[in-house]
Amino acid sequence: MIPFDYAPASDTDSAVATVTARPGAAFLGGGTNLVDHMKLGIASPDLLVDVTRLPLDAVEELPDGGLRIGATVRNSDLAANPLLRSRYPLLSHALLAGASGQLRNAATTAGNLLQRTRCSYFQDVTTPCNKREPGSGCAAIGGWNRYHAVLGASEHCIAVHPSDMAVAMSAADAVVTVLGEEGERRVPLGEFYRLPGDTPQYDTNLAHGELITSVELPPLPAGARSGYRKVRDRASFAFALVSAAAVLVTDGGHVREARIAFGGLAHKPWRATHAEEALRGAVLGEEAFRLAADAELRYGQPLPGNAFKIPMARNALAALLRELAFVEERR
Amino acid sequence: MESHLTLRVDGEARSLTVDTRTTLLDALRDRLSVTSPKKGCDHGQCGACTVLLDGRRVLSCLILAVAHDGAQVTTAAGLAPEDGELHPLQRAFLDHDGFQCGYCTPGQICSAAGMLDEASAGHPSLVTPVADGDGRSDGHVRRGPAALGDDEIRERMSGNLCRCGAYVNIVAAIREVSAQ
Incomplete structure (x- = not known):
């Protein structure tokens, strides 16, 4: 680890100004991903501006019934928040499906959004990786790619985004509030992340020095049920092979509206707009659920190591929709 | 620096x-x-x-x-209240033989102590049934401390690995303290 300076932020404006002015500076939240990256040699900031003592740790009710989640709210506190649990079951479930109790006590909302891929080649500085070292190549293509992308990947990078929380936030139409030197801007989650293309070193559309201050959730539609389903290699404390988040509004035996996002399939939470379109007005049932999944997954381009993700994602989404549509009270 | x-x-x-x-x-x-x-x-x-x-x-x-x-x-x-005494979790790990080599044990015990406090404060886990602790629209959440079942203990302790595989006895030790 290279030496670095440490400075607790006194206010958001000066934190933004400090990091913007210094190319090697980074914000420090819970540190659960960044400190590990500094140990591994993936990140080498020369200044850490600690934002955890800024007054960004509240969960507030918005006038329209939505919620504003402060950037430094810890994942465990957010998952346990009574308003979040009653209004956004998909998000509480996704948070609790991620990491471990100790990590959730430290990890922040903004840090969760900004965590980086767990691609084993990205995390191993002895191997080529275009995300870590642009132009060096991609060891995952043709390598061990069981965990990698089947949608939206490029010839330069097939990494997936690891967050569970972000997948639920995508289905919930979350909006990220970002503070930069020019002031504040609001970025819908759908425009927050990038596909890898030929610049996989950039995970998001944030500029250096921009600081996430909150995430806003609009109210879910009246009568909506929502949930999250995660499939992984062990029962707990593992990243997703595949996950699905859904918001479902039904009307009689039909789907009135569905919002769906997949995790584990792409470089970003994958909002499944083709599946949503296929479900609109459909008769509730196994056939519609599977057709909807296929409407999205037919664009999949699996590799030899991860072709199982296509049927796995189809089954995960169908099971989740079945649960939301037909099971009286889901866990 | x-x-x-x-x-x-x-x-x-x-x-x-x-x-x-x-x-x-x-x-x-x-x-x-x-x-x-x-x-x-x-x-x-x-x-x-x-x-x-x-x-x-x-x-x-x-x-x-x-x-x-x-x-x-x-x-x-x-964790122990006084020198020479044992914390209930330490006692329970001894009574239930909740370790073999002991290397993971201090982490297991600290994690269990923090976990039991979280459960008492009403924090849910992935396996907590919605009916047991879900928030109502008025923001009220039923609070613990309910005794934790084995599924709850395993899920809440999943961040602590034991390569000797003493999990069965670790769960038993924590279950005993949780029920007190």
């Missing part, structure tokens, strides 16, 4: 000067000779370094000491 800080470790104020790169785990073990928290993976994947930081269980290997000047740190060695 060096930084001066004070930590309250197991009830005792300890001042030290650290390089900013020092994790809380290394500050405790290498600088303050507090060797109860163990270095397992050093990457947040095993839980052996778990301590209570201002009352909450965290992984001390992923926390920079410099960011926690003034914090209260409790290790497994500092």
